[in-house]
Amino acid sequence: MRDTFARTLYKAGKANPKVCIVVADISPAGSMAAFREEFPARFVNVGVAEQNMIGLCAGLALRGYKPFAYTIATFSIYRPFEFVRDDICYQNLPVTVVGIGGGVTYSTLGGTHHAQEDVAVMSALPNMSILAPCDPLETEFATDHSAKYTSPLYLRLGKAGEPKLSEHAPDPWVFGKVRTLRAGSDVCIFAYGPIMKMAFDVADALEKRGKRVRVVSVHTLKPLDTAGIAELLRAHPAAVVIEEHSSQGGLAGKVKQIAWDAGARCSLKTFSLQDEFIHVHGSHADLLAAHGLEAGAIVRALT
Amino acid sequence: MSDTFARSTFNADVSAKRCLALRRRILEMSQTVSALHIAGAFSCLEMVEMIYFHFMRRAGKESPDTFLLSKGHGCLSQYTSLEMLGILQRSDIEGYCKPGGFLGTHPDYRVKAGIEASTGSLGHGLTMAIGMAYADKLDGKDRDVYVVMSDGELQEGSVWEGILLAPALKVNRLTAFVDCNDFQSLGRTSETYPNFYPVPEKLRAFGWECVEINGHSATEIHRAVTSREGTRPLMIVGRTTKGRGVSYMENVPIWHYRSPSPAEYQQAIEGLREVRG
Numbered sequence: 001m002r003d004t005f006a007r008t009l010y011k012a013g014k015a016n017p018k019v020c021i022v023v024a025d026i027s028p029a030g031s032m033a034a035f036r037e038e039f040p041a042r043f044v045n046v047g048v049a050e051q052n053m054i055g056l057c058a059g060l061a062l063r064g065y066k067p068f069a070y071t072i073a074t075f076s077i078y079r080p081f082e083f084v085r086d087d088i089c090y091q092n093l094p095v096t097v098v099g100i101g102g103g104v105t106y107s108t109l110g111g112t113h114h115a116q117e118d119v120a121v122m123s124a125l126p127n128m129s130i131l132a133p134c135d136p137l138e139t140e141f142a143t144d145h146s147a148k149y150t151s152p153l154y155l156r157l158g159k160a161g162e163p164k165l166s167e168h169a170p171d172p173w174v175f176g177k178v179r180t181l182r183a184g185s186d187v188c189i190f191a192y193g194p195i196m197k198m199a200f201d202v203a204d205a206l207e208k209r210g211k212r213v214r215v216v217s218v219h220t221l222k223p224l225d226t227a228g229i230a231e232l233l234r235a236h237p238a239a240v241v242i243e244e245h246s247s248q249g250g251l252a253g254k255v256k257q258i259a260w261d262a263g264a265r266c267s268l269k270t271f272s273l274q275d276e277f278i279h280v281h282g283s284h285a286d287l288l289a290a291h292g293l294e295a296g297a298i299v300r301a302l303t
Numbered sequence: 304m305s306d307t308f309a310r311s312t313f314n315a316d317v318s319a320k321r322c323l324a325l326r327r328r329i330l331e332m333s334q335t336v337s338a339l340h341i342a343g344a345f346s347c348l349e350m351v352e353m354i355y356f357h358f359m360r361r362a363g364k365e366s367p368d369t370f371l372l373s374k375g376h377g378c379l380s381q382y383t384s385l386e387m388l389g390i391l392q393r394s395d396i397e398g399y400c401k402p403g404g405f406l407g408t409h410p411d412y413r414v415k416a417g418i419e420a421s422t423g424s425l426g427h428g429l430t431m432a433i434g435m436a437y438a439d440k441l442d443g444k445d446r447d448v449y450v451v452m453s454d455g456e457l458q459e460g461s462v463w464e465g466i467l468l469a470p471a472l473k474v475n476r477l478t479a480f481v482d483c484n485d486f487q488s489l490g491r492t493s494e495t496y497p498n499f500y501p502v503p504e505k506l507r508a509f510g511w512e513c514v515e516i517n518g519h520s521a522t523e524i525h526r527a528v529t530s531r532e533g534t535r536p537l538m539i540v541g542r543t544t545k546g547r548g549v550s551y552m553e554n555v556p557i558w559h560y561r562s563p564s565p566a567e568y569q570q571a572i573e574g575l576r577e578v579r580g
Contacts, residue, residue, distance in 0.1 A: 020441075041441055044472070051461035052430055052468050059434015062420060063442070082424060083461070087431060091412045091421050 001158045001194070002100060004136040005143050006031035009068060012147035013039055019147055020060060022046060024053045024071040026100070032070075050079040057095045058087035066094055066147065072106065073099025073115035077122060077154065088152045089127045095153075096146040102132065102156035102193060103244035104273070107284045111277045114287075115156075120249025122154040123222050130221040132156040134181075134196035135165045138219050141173035156221075158194035165196050166217065176220045178228040184214035187302075188236040188266075190229070190255060192218045195244040195288070201295035202242065202302070209303060218251055229255060230262035238267045240302065244288065247272040271298050308360035308367050318521035319577040321387070322352050326548045328383045328396075330571050333562045336400045339408055342546035342558035344379035346518070347451055347482035349578065350541055351380040353524045354449045354480075355388060364390050367446045369435055371420050373428020374453035374482060375409035381418075382406055390417040426459030428452060429479060433465055436474035436536075451480045455487035458496065469536040470510030477536040478528060482518060484545035488559060506538045518543035520580030548578055 010031040013019040020042035021035060028036050028043070036043040046052040050071065057067035069076055076099045077084055088095045099115055106113040122130050129151060133139040139157065146153050171179040181196070187206055191199035196217060203213040216232060218224070233239050239259070241252045252270035259268055273291045280290040288294065325348060333341055351372070359368040372381045382399065385391040391406075395416065398404020405413060409423025419435075422428050432450040439446045456462060469477055481502065485492050493500055506513035512532055516523040518541020531537045545559070546552030549571040563571055 044437075046464070046468055049464040049467065051426075052464040055427060055430025055461065055465065056434040056437070056468065058420075059431040059436075060438045061434075062431065063435050063438030065438050065441075083427065083430075086421065086424050087427055 001133070001136050001139045001162045002160045003030045004139040005098070005157055006035070008140045008143035009147065010035045012144065013042065016066065016147065018064060018066045019068070020044070020065050021068045021070055022053050022057050022060075024048060024050045024075060026071045050075050051083050054080040054083035054095075054097070055087055058083070058091065058093055061088075061093035061095050062091070068096045068098055068146070070098045071100065072113060073102045073118055073156065074113055077115070077118060081121070085125055089125045092127045092151055094150045096149065096155050097153070098155045098157060100157050101159055103158070103195070104278060104287045105159045105194065105284055107287045108281050110281070111279070114278060116273050116278070117246045117248065118154070118156060119221050119245050119251070123249060125152075127152050129153045129223060130156065131219060132192040132221055133219050134191070134193055134217050135162050137164055137166045138173060138217065142219065145175050156193060162194050163197060165200055173219065176223050176225055178225045178232065179217045179219060181215045181217050182213070184212040185236065186211040186213065187238045187240060188214045188216060188232050189240045189242060190216050190218050190251060191242045192221060192251065193244055195242055195293065198288070198293065198295050198298070199242045202240070202298050205295065205299040206302065221251065224254060226258055229258050230264065233259050233262055233264035233266055233268070236266055239264075241268075241270040241272070242293070242298065243272050244293065245272055246275055248275050269302060271301075308362050308365070310360050311357055313357055313525050315521045318349070318352055318356070319579055321356060322348050323575060323577050325352065325380065325383045325387065326575055327572065328386070329379045330563070330568060332379060332383070332396065332399060334565070334568055337562050339379060339562055340376040340559060341379065341562065342552050343374065343377045343453065343482070343484070345547045345549070345552070346484040346543040346545045347374065347377045347480070348380045348547070349519045349521055350451055350480045350482065350524055351377070351384055353521055354451070355384040357525070358447070358449060358478075358528060364388060367444070369419050369432070369446065369448045371422065371428045371432050371448070371450045372410055373422055373432070373450050374425065374456055375422030377451070377453070377482070378408065378410045381410060385417040388417075425453065425456040426461040429462055429465035430468065432477060432479070433469050433472060433474055436477040437472050439476060440472075440474060447476045447478065449478050449480070451482060454481055454483040454485065454492045457481065457499070457502075466506065466509050466511070474536050475534055479536065479538045481538065481540045482543050483540050484543045486545045486554070486556060486559070488556075490556070502540045511536050511538045513538040513540065515540040515542065517541070517580045519547055519578050523580065548575060550574055
């Protein structure tokens with residue numbers, strides 16, 4: 001996912017001389033290194049100074065540039081939060097803030113590196129849009145879109161090694177629209193980001209039990225496709241939300257709100273991270289499991 | 304661009320007269336709203352006047368150069384200058400802090416009105432100015448960027464991130480002014496952080512060109528900018544007096560917020576004199 005982002009951004013930067021990258025002391029691996037080598041003036045490392053990163057992007061954007069701020073999610077939005085809010089959102093500037101390791105991807109690094117409430121925090125900001133691709137293929141779409149987008153955007157990425165899940169999706173990727181990755185009619189699972197793999201595992205298990213399961217990527221969390229979600233809620237007898245995000249202010253609560261507003265009659269079960277910090281040190285899967293996000297447990301809860 | 308835009312000729316007398324008129328206009332505005340930052344506008348007025356009316360090159364209302372008021376609460380100095388330049392209209396000023404108007408007690412981004420960035424939260428203007436100056440450098444543009452900060456603002460950590468960054472990016476068309484009036488909301492800035500003074504040696508250690516001057520002297524402001532080496536970002540530390548120009552406001556903290564009563568307004572208007580350093 002990270003490499004796809006870098007490769008796509010490199011292409012965008014080659015095509016558009018206004019694309020620039022501002023990083024805060026994060027290693028420019030892969031294609032990011034190529035961008036740095038080929039366009040050194042448009043690649044700025046501000047060091048361990050995230051307020052600088054966002055403020056500099058705002059200044060560049062005020063002069064017509066298309067900046068990408070890039071570092072680990074907690075440092076790209078939490079540390080310089082007021083700069084994201086005032087400099088970028090309040091002035092409605094075309095800056096993309098990239099958060100690597102959204103959710104608890106950086107499992108062993110501890111709670112200081114877990115962005116488990118990032119969608120809630122960014123959703124609350126006027127003018128901000130949020131993209132959270134589920135695999136490298138969606139990352140390419142999302143990055144391409146970001147490079148052309150004219151307003152603030154938070155691009156929530158995982159880390160690396162995510163499998164390609166959207167390769168055979170019947171729906172195209174369209175900004176602001178939910179996207180069916182695999183079709184089904186009994187159960188509709190909504191998910192976004194790298195936890196999509198778990199959604200697929202849950203779908204596989206339910207299908208073995210005779211259910212036809214639709215899996216939907218909510219890659220655009222803001223603006224949220226309220227009409228698209230309402231339609232799916234009305235079309236299925238059962239709906240499920242699986243997200244690598246706190247239960248506070250994530251997709252789960254929003255889908256419940258849409259269900260109420262739409263008068264949906266389906267069952268609706270949601271699986272999110274708990275509203276607690278995680279003091280577990282282990283694999284990414286270990287941390288998710290500590291908060292109940294594990295395919296087997298979800299299947300048991302659904303059957 | 305530089306062929307058609309030009310700086311006005313420097314004349315200290317003209318600047319002093321203009322500042323007198325701006326102070327009078329700010330006092331007039333003080334009679335329309337109950338709370339404003341009048342004293343902080345008076346302390347940076349000579350620096351703002353010199354930027355707008357002398358340093359920024361102009362062709363009519365247009366300028367290739369940029370001014371950001373990072374100490375956004377001093378915006379009465381900015382609004383009245385923009386009005387005098389014809390960029391803001393009298394009706395815009397009359398809408399100050401009123402429904403339907405677009406001017407508040409902190410500047411809100413509106414390029415056509417001469418407000419090139421939103422400020423108000425301290426510690427944001429410098430890094431945005433660096434970003435603009437760096438973009439100009441990338442584009443090979445002949446543009447200067449001016450920013451005015453407060454001395455209290457230099458307590459923000461983000462300012463020091465910017466102070467590190469500007470020399471590293473070699474933004475030598477950036478000129479930052481510090482309105483060193485030695486006051487913040489709760490008292491003397493020098494009492495909050497005694498070791499902050501003297502300021503210039505800190506900036507020089509970070510790679511800036513830095514001079515300390517009398518911030519109310521147009522002549523000293525002029526000399527500081529025109530004699531710059533030009534190879535590094537420049538910080539001008541202007542020693543100023545909060546509330547300068549109205550005797551009873553000078554160095555009296557309440558005037559950070561308060562508007563004068565009609566009687567106090569009359570007294571202020573009658574006591575106004577040209578400020579000469």
